[in-house]
Amino acid sequence: MSSAAPIVHIVDDDMSFRTSVGRLVQLSGYRSAGYASGAELLARLPTDEPGCILLDLNMPGLDGLELQDRLAEVAPQLPIVFLTGYGNISTTVRAMKAGAEDFLEKSASSSDLLAAIKRAMLLGQQRSAEHERNIRLNALVASLTKREAFVFDLIVRGKRNKQVAFELGTTERTVKAHRRSIMEKLGARSLAEAVSIAERLGMIDDQSAP
Amino acid sequence: MRGLVSCRWSSLASTALGLFVLLLACFSTIGGLAVQIVGRVPRVLILYPYDERLPATSIGGEIARTRLIEATHGKIELFSEFLDQSRFRDEGHIANMARYLAGKYAPVRPDVVMALGPESISFIVKYRDTIAPEARIVYTGISGSEASRLHLPDGVFGAVSEFDIRKTIAMARGLQPDARRLVVVVGSSPFDKEWLDAAKRDIAKLEQPYETIYLTDLTVDEFVKRVSELPRDTILLILTVFKDSSGRNLPSRDVAGQLAKAATAPSYGPYSTYVGEGIVGTSTSTFEAMGSAVADLALAALANKPMADVIVPQTYLADARELKRWGLLESKLPPGTVLSFEEKSVWQEHHVAILLTFAIVAVQALAIGALLMERRRRATAERVARSRLLEVVHLNQSATAGALSASIAHELNQPLGAIRNNTRAAELVLKSANPDLGLMRQILADIRDDDQRASDIIAGLRSMLKKRGEIEWQELDVNEVVANALQILHGEAERRQVEIDFLRPSGQLPVRADRVHLQQVILNIATNAMDAMLGVAERKLMLKTGLVDAGQVDVSIADTGTGIPNEKLTRIFETFYTTKAGGTGLGLTISRTVVESYGGRIWAENRPEGGAIVRVILPMAQTS
Numbered sequence: 001m002s003s004a005a006p007i008v009h010i011v012d013d014d015m016s017f018r019t020s021v022g023r024l025v026q027l028s029g030y031r032s033a034g035y036a037s038g039a040e041l042l043a044r045l046p047t048d049e050p051g052c053i054l055l056d057l058n059m060p061g062l063d064g065l066e067l068q069d070r071l072a073e074v075a076p077q078l079p080i081v082f083l084t085g086y087g088n089i090s091t092t093v094r095a096m097k098a099g100a101e102d103f104l105e106k107s108a109s110s111s112d113l114l115a116a117i118k119r120a121m122l123l124g125q126q127r128s129a130e131h132e133r134n135i136r137l138n139a140l141v142a143s144l145t146k147r148e149a150f151v152f153d154l155i156v157r158g159k160r161n162k163q164v165a166f167e168l169g170t171t172e173r174t175v176k177a178h179r180r181s182i183m184e185k186l187g188a189r190s191l192a193e194a195v196s197i198a199e200r201l202g203m204i205d206d207q208s209a210p
Numbered sequence: 211m212r213g214l215v216s217c218r219w220s221s222l223a224s225t226a227l228g229l230f231v232l233l234l235a236c237f238s239t240i241g242g243l244a245v246q247i248v249g250r251v252p253r254v255l256i257l258y259p260y261d262e263r264l265p266a267t268s269i270g271g272e273i274a275r276t277r278l279i280e281a282t283h284g285k286i287e288l289f290s291e292f293l294d295q296s297r298f299r300d301e302g303h304i305a306n307m308a309r310y311l312a313g314k315y316a317p318v319r320p321d322v323v324m325a326l327g328p329e330s331i332s333f334i335v336k337y338r339d340t341i342a343p344e345a346r347i348v349y350t351g352i353s354g355s356e357a358s359r360l361h362l363p364d365g366v367f368g369a370v371s372e373f374d375i376r377k378t379i380a381m382a383r384g385l386q387p388d389a390r391r392l393v394v395v396v397g398s399s400p401f402d403k404e405w406l407d408a409a410k411r412d413i414a415k416l417e418q419p420y421e422t423i424y425l426t427d428l429t430v431d432e433f434v435k436r437v438s439e440l441p442r443d444t445i446l447l448i449l450t451v452f453k454d455s456s457g458r459n460l461p462s463r464d465v466a467g468q469l470a471k472a473a474t475a476p477s478y479g480p481y482s483t484y485v486g487e488g489i490v491g492t493s494t495s496t497f498e499a500m501g502s503a504v505a506d507l508a509l510a511a512l513a514n515k516p517m518a519d520v521i522v523p524q525t526y527l528a529d530a531r532e533l534k535r536w537g538l539l540e541s542k543l544p545p546g547t548v549l550s551f552e553e554k555s556v557w558q559e560h561h562v563a564i565l566l567t568f569a570i571v572a573v574q575a576l577a578i579g580a581l582l583m584e585r586r587r588r589a590t591a592e593r594v595a596r597s598r599l600l601e602v603v604h605l606n607q608s609a610t611a612g613a614l615s616a617s618i619a620h621e622l623n624q625p626l627g628a629i630r631n632n633t634r635a636a637e638l639v640l641k642s643a644n645p646d647l648g649l650m651r652q653i654l655a656d657i658r659d660d661d662q663r664a665s666d667i668i669a670g671l672r673s674m675l676k677k678r679g680e681i682e683w684q685e686l687d688v689n690e691v692v693a694n695a696l697q698i699l700h701g702e703a704e705r706r707q708v709e710i711d712f713l714r715p716s717g718q719l720p721v722r723a724d725r726v727h728l729q730q731v732i733l734n735i736a737t738n739a740m741d742a743m744l745g746v747a748e749r750k751l752m753l754k755t756g757l758v759d760a761g762q763v764d765v766s767i768a769d770t771g772t773g774i775p776n777e778k779l780t781r782i783f784e785t786f787y788t789t790k791a792g793g794t795g796l797g798l799t800i801s802r803t804v805v806e807s808y809g810g811r812i813w814a815e816n817r818p819e820g821g822a823i824v825r826v827i828l829p830m831a832q833t834s
Contacts, residue, residue, distance in 0.1 A: 013704075016656060016659065016663070017627055017628045017631070019656065020627070020628040020630075020656065020660075021631050023653065024634055024635045027642075058620065058704040106620070106623040106624070107623050114634075
């Protein structure tokens with residue numbers, strides 16, 4: 001799948017506009033798919049292809065926030081470029097709240113539109129890469145023994161070996177051995193790298209920070 | 211002048227008789243005639259000297275008859291006898307006539323005999339004992355001098371005329387001051403000869419005499435020849451020609467007319483009957499005046515009143531046509547002249563009718579003027595009202611255009627954005643090594659369509675901003691108007707996340723109205739409906755068109771908004787009534803005014819399932 005060109009999902013009730021954007025992005029090297037409404041997008045959206053969503057906010061019967069929530073569930077990696085007719089505050093705020101990665105006025109030039117799509121695609125790629133790395137890291141973390149996982153959880157939260165040993169009821173030396181094993185399994189060369197991985201995987205929440 | 215003396219004498223006698231009768235009446239109330247005619251209507255016998263064709267007597271007789279009938283309210287019996295003495299003058303015949311009349315009137319003895327002309331007077335005076343022994347006799351048609359020559363008995367009274375030819379000559383002198391010659395025409399009958407004698411006597415008495423030529427004892431043709439050779443400065447006096455030298459009996463008036471027409475100088479005559487036949491004028495006692503005067507005498511006789519001879523005064527008569535023919539000045543006529551045959555201006559002839567006509571026309575004109583003024587005032591008022599309505603509708607349109615401008619601008623972004631994208635796409639196609647011409651064609655077609663769409667949107671906006679002085683009446687399809695309005699509203703509806711649903715029948719719904727006005731009504735109602743849906747979750751604007759029944763088109767605009775409180779369903783159409791913070795309270799008022807000015811109705815209802823519905827009914831255009 002990743003061999004194919006990224007796809008631009010165009011959601012606009014205006015067929016003429018949809019067609020023109022589709023034509024433009026195709027000629028710019030993307031694939032395109034058109035949807036007349038948010039509901040149609042949710043119904044037909046392929047989730048496993050790289051791409052971005054171009055969404056007209058001014059569509060009857062569209063609730064941007066709700067659509068955003070649903071998209072976050074089904075295709076979290078797909079960046080959304082919002083198109084607004086007005087650029088007024090209420091619409092912008094709404095678009096931001098809806099999690100706009102980028103938003104563009106409809107009157108924007110074709111170059112701006114293509115640039116926004118390009119940015120969105122890059123973001124998508126980043127997301128995909130991140131997503132893949134997360135999967136890989138998750139697998140690495142999963143490879144830790146139960147005790148190692150416990151130790152890992154503690155040390156990324158900034159506990160000293162002594163404290164960890166105390167909590168485990170073991171010696172500081174044993175903890176050090178676990179640490180070495182963990183660092184090896186995760187491919188981390190420093191504590192900082194280990195913390196970064198833990199952070200990336202969402203293992204550290206702010207509340208539990210010291 | 212003897213006539214005048216006898217006249218005075220008779221007058222004295224009649225006064226004496228009158229006094230005597232009055233005394234009798236005082237003592238016994240039984241007085242002569244009055245007693246005799248008790249129990250029946252009075253009888254009057256009118257004697258005509260010749261036949262019925264003599265205008266002189268027939269005019270006088272007719273006037274007298276009319277006057278008698280009028281004065282007695284028809285309670286009178288009138289008899290007429292024509293003695294025909296111009297043709298039958300033989301004494302034997304006259305005696306036979308008298309005997310015949312005596313027998314004829316034996317059962318109905320006349321109370322009064324009215325004799326017209328000298329022959330009649332002589333006849334009745336001679337035969338009164340056999341024909342009308344009890345009757346009183348009145349007469350007219352002779353001059354005072356003639357009457358005195360007849361030596362009439364007492365108790366016979368007349369309305370004597372004055373045929374003083376000198377007055378006629380004086381009239382002619384006034385009109386023709388340069389005249390040097392007087393030519394007198396007279397016939398050969400005894401009557402004519404009497405006239406000749408009288409005229410000679412009178413002319414001899416003229417203070418400023420003329421060289422006078424008497425033409426008599428000639429045939430009519432000879433008369434004609436002679437008068438047609440007269441110098442212009444002649445006064446031609448035509449007396450009577452009852453007979454010419456050939457012995458023919460003639461209607462004198464006709465001869466006088468013939469001569470007057472042939473004459474090369476102005477002519478005059480003694481009788482009123484000549485006026486109109488060709489003479490310039492006369493001074494005479496008119497036969498009308500004589501008839502009237504003798505009728506008065508007869509009435510006095512019937513009433514047994516004191517009586518006396520009366521002199522019928524002379525009147526100057528002139529023919530305006532003849533004055534003109536001879537170039538004589540009207541101002542030179544004697545004062546009091548009765549001018550006949552005036553080529554009166556229409557005004558003189560018909561001034562009463564004209565005045566009346568003018569009055570009517572004036573009244574009509576006034577009425578029409580008033581009505582026109584009223585109409586103009588009304589038209590002006592209507593025009594002012596209409597222009598104000600136009601102005602208000604225009605303001606309303608401008609306001610709507612302003613309110614919708616953002617969404618309309620956005621609406622423009624769609625085609626413009628599409629055009630932009632397509633243009634860029636086309637550039638990319640052309641940059642490629644092997645340009646796809648099929649795609650290029652598609653792109654260009656799309657650009658053209660979007661350009662058209664943009665134009666339509668701008669046209670829609672312009673139609674709302676366009677200011678016009680007059681209502682543009684046109685037959686239009688309501689469906690089309692609604693569709694246009696929705697096109698304008700499309701952007702706004704999108705912005706507000708309002709779904710629009712338009713249900714329409716397949717056929718046309720023709721009405722006669724101004725397109726922009728009707729569109730504005732739809733816009734007003736629809737924007738109100740959208741305003742009503744601001745806070746609600748389900749936002750649907752539902753438009754529906756259709757036929758109510760024959761001849762009525764229905765447009766209903768429903769929403770899923772908050773609805774209208776029932777007590778305010780009618781108030782919302784009132785001026786300045788608004789429920790919205792930013793509302794002017796004019797939109798629905800204007801809508802109602804517009805709809806009603808096209809003969810339609812508009813009202814609001816609440817939908818049972820929630821929301822309001824505004825309905826507009828318009829008369830369907832009669833398509834032939």
